[in-house]
Amino acid sequence: MSVVISDAWRQRFGGTARLYGEKALQCFADAHVCVVGIGGVGSWAAEALARTGIGAITLIDMDDVCVTNTNRQIHALSGNVGLAKAEVMAERIRLINPECRVTVVG
Secondary structure, three states: OOOOOOHHHHHHOHHHHHHHOHHHHHHHHHOEEEEEOOOOOHHHHHHHHHHHOOOEEEEEOOOEOOHHHOOOOOOOOHHHOOOEHHHHHHHHHHHHOOOOEEEEEO
16 A cells, blocks of 8 residues: 655655656655664664655664764764664654654664
8 A cells, every 4th residue: 555645745855756756756655664773884774764755664773872872873962872772763763754654673
């Protein structure tokens, strides 16, 4: 079943549609991607997926943000130290795209 793309979604991801086409935009909106490990690679991958217009993202990580993560993990900020990595990344994704369906395991 296809996700109905809202006007806000179309405005937010219009650049993606111009680059890849309307059919691809619909495929991205319908996609569900799981990222296992929200660390040095996973945090950047999750953000790239959100910024591409992926419709649903599941984040899996059992660890908390540590001060030593701040040099390489996009979601690791001073105010997030001690918080669950997957929860912090989920909030960041929701700020990027409020319509993205984010599931957290961790």
